[in-house]
Amino acid sequence: MxxxxxxxxxxxxxxxxxxxxxxxxxxxxxxxxxxxxxxxxxxxxxxxxxxxxxxxxxxxxxxxxxxxxxxxxxxxxxxxxxxxxxxxxxxxxxxxxxxxxxxxxxxxxxxxxxxxxxxxxxxxxxxxxxxxxxxxxxxxxxxxxxxxxxxxxxxxxxxxxxxxxxxxxxxxxxxxxxxxxxxxxxxxxxxxxxxxxxVDPSFFAPAPDGEADPLAQVARPRIGHIGLVASWMDLELLAKIAARWPGQLVSIGPVKPEVQAAYEAIPGLIRLPPVHNLELPRYLRALDVCIQPHLALEVRHRADPLKIVEYMAAGKPIVSTALRSLEPLRDVVELAGDHDQFLAAIERSLADADPALQTERVRRARERxxxxxxxxxxxxxxxxxxxxxxx
Missing domain, CATH: 3.40.50.2000 (Glycogen Phosphorylase B;)
Known part of the structure; x- marks a missing residue:
C-alpha cells in the first residue's frame, strides 16, 4: 500500500x-x-x-x-x-x-x-x-x-x-x-x-487504460462473490448457482475451517484466495453480477454487509439473500427470499443491466x-x- x-x-x-x-x-x-x-x-x-x-x-x-x-x-x-x-x-x-x-x-x-x-x-x-x-x-x-x-x-x-x-x-x-x-x-x-x-474512494476510480483482466480465464457471464466464507454462507445455494453456471461462478476470499470441506466440494465453482483491498475494484470491474448468498440467520439480519456497499460502488447488478438490514437498498439490490428467486434474479440481472440503476448504485455508495x-x-x-x- x-x-x-x-x-x-x-x-x-x-x-x-x-x-x-x-x-x-x-x-x-x-x-x-x-x-x-x-x-x-x-x-x-x-x-x-x-x-x-x-x-x-x-x-x-x-x-x-x-x-x-x-x-x-x-x-x-x-x-x-x-x-x-x-x-x-x-x-x-x-x-x-x-x-x-x-x-x-x-x-x-x-x-x-x-x-x-x-x-x-x-x-x-x-x-x-x-x-x-x-x-x-x-x-x-x-x-x-x-x-x-x-x-x-x-x-x-x-x-x-x-x-x-x-x-x-x-x-x-x-x-x-x-x-x-x-x-x-x-x-x-x-x-x-x-x-x-x-466504501473507499478508490472504488469509484475509472479503470486505467490497458488494465489487465484478472479473471481472463473465466468465461462470461461472470458471477462473483467476494468476502469471507463462513457458517453463514448458504453453500447449498452456492452449489445451485455453480451448477447453473459451471466455471463462471467465482468466489474470492478466505474460508473458515468449519466449512472448508463442504465449500471445496462444490463442483463448477472457481475458488480464488483473498486479494488486497486495493485490488478489489479491479476484480469487481471484471464481474457481471455480484452476489451475497447468505443464510437468512438472525445475526445476518442485524449486520450491515460491507461488501454490498463495495459492489454498489462498482455499479454492478447485485443479488442478495433478503435481509432486513438491506431493505432500504431494495431498489438497487435484488433481494431473494429463496433459492429459486435467487437464481431468477441472477438471470434477470444478466439479461438487463440497466444503466440508470448502475448510476444510482454508484450515487448511493458515494453517500457512504x-x-x-x-x-x-x-x-x-x-x-x-x-x-x-x-x-
Whole structure:
C-alpha cells in the first residue's frame, strides 16, 4: 500500500485498537478508520485478535510466545498477541486469564513507548477482559454484529451478553452499523451513534487504460462473490448457482475451517484466495453480477454487509439473500427470499443491466464514503477525549 501523508490535526492522541481482525486480512472498518486517524496525526497501536492454537502451531514454535510490533504506516503499529489458551468464549475463568496475558503484552509496550491514558477502541465483547486490566482511559465500543447470536450454547450466549454489558458501561461512545443494534444497545448506554459500513474512494476510480483482466480465464457471464466464507454462507445455494453456471461462478476470499470441506466440494465453482483491498475494484470491474448468498440467520439480519456497499460502488447488478438490514437498498439490490428467486434474479440481472440503476448504485455508495463516515467518528472521538480531560 502506498504510504499516506501524515497530518498533525490529532497530534498527541493515542489509540489502542483492541483485538481487531488481522491487519493484512480482509479489510474491515477497523482498517479504514484506524489508518485515517493515523493520517490525521494520531498514534495507533492496532492489536490483532489472537489466532487459534492450531493455527499458531502451524506457523511454528516461534509464534507461540512472541508479541510483535511492526510499523505499517506512519504512526500506525500492529501488534500480534501471544498465543491464547483455548476456551475464552465459553469460560469466564479462561477469558480472564487470556485477558490478563494480553493486557500484560499491551501494557509492556505502552510503558516502553511512554503511552499514558490512551483511548481504547474495542470491537468485541471479549476485549473487556483485557480492558479491565489496562491503565485507565476513555473507551469506544464499535459494534458491527449482535455477537450473542454467534454463541453455540446458552452458557456462551449468557457470558457474551454479560461481557458486552460490562463493556457498554465503560464506553463513552458507541458506534453501531445498524439502527437495530443501536436501538438494543441504547437501552444500556444512550451514547450510541449509527455509523454504517462504507466504501473507499478508490472504488469509484475509472479503470486505467490497458488494465489487465484478472479473471481472463473465466468465461462470461461472470458471477462473483467476494468476502469471507463462513457458517453463514448458504453453500447449498452456492452449489445451485455453480451448477447453473459451471466455471463462471467465482468466489474470492478466505474460508473458515468449519466449512472448508463442504465449500471445496462444490463442483463448477472457481475458488480464488483473498486479494488486497486495493485490488478489489479491479476484480469487481471484471464481474457481471455480484452476489451475497447468505443464510437468512438472525445475526445476518442485524449486520450491515460491507461488501454490498463495495459492489454498489462498482455499479454492478447485485443479488442478495433478503435481509432486513438491506431493505432500504431494495431498489438497487435484488433481494431473494429463496433459492429459486435467487437464481431468477441472477438471470434477470444478466439479461438487463440497466444503466440508470448502475448510476444510482454508484450515487448511493458515494453517500457512504469512508472519508465522510470518518468525519463523524472523528468528531465523536474528539468530543470524548475532551470530556475525559486526562482524568
Amino acid at each position: 502506498a504510504e499516506v501523508a501524515r497530518g498533525e490535526a490529532l497530534k498527541g492522541l493515542r489509540i489502542v485498537w483492541l483485538q481487531s481482525p488481522p491487519w493484512d486480512g480482509l479489510w474491515t472498518r477497523q482498517n479504514h478508520f484506524s489508518r485515517r486517524f493515523a493520517a490525521d496525526g494520531a498514534e495507533i497501536l492496532y492489536v490483532e485478535n489472537p489466532v487459534s492454537f492450531g493455527r499458531r502451531i502451524g506457523e511454528g514454535a516461534g509464534a507461540l510466545t512472541a508479541s510483535v510490533r511492526r510499523d505499517v504506516e506512519p504512526g500506525l503499529y500492529v501488534m500480534s498477541l501471544p498465543i491464547q489458551i483455548p476456551g475464552s468464549p465459553k469460560s469466564g475463568a479462561i477469558g480472564k486469564l487470556n485477558g490478563a496475558r494480553f493486557a500484560s503484552a499491551v501494557a509492556k509496550w505502552m510503558r516502553r513507548e511512554g503511552w499514558e491514558r490512551p483511548l481504547y477502541w474495542c470491537r468485541l465483547p471479549i476485549s473487556v477482559e483485557a480492558l479491565d486490566r489496562l491503565p485507565p482511559g476513555p473507551v469506544v465500543y464499535d459494534v458491527t454484529d449482535d455477537y450473542a447470536h454467534y454463541a453455540g450454547a446458552e452458557g456462551e450466549r449468557a457470558l457474551t451478553i454479560a461481557r458486552e454489558d460490562r463493556l457498554m458501561r465503560k464506553a463513552g461512545r458507541i458506534f453501531t452499523t445498524t439502527a437495530a443494534l443501536a436501538e438494543r444497545l441504547g437501552a444500556i448506554n444512550p451514547k450510541v451513534q449509527v455509523v454504517p459500513n462504507g 464514503s469512508w472519508d465522510d463516515l470518518y468525519g463523524s467518528v472523528r468528531a465523536a472521538v474528539t468530543d470524548l477525549v475532551s470530556e475525559d480531560g486526562g482524568k
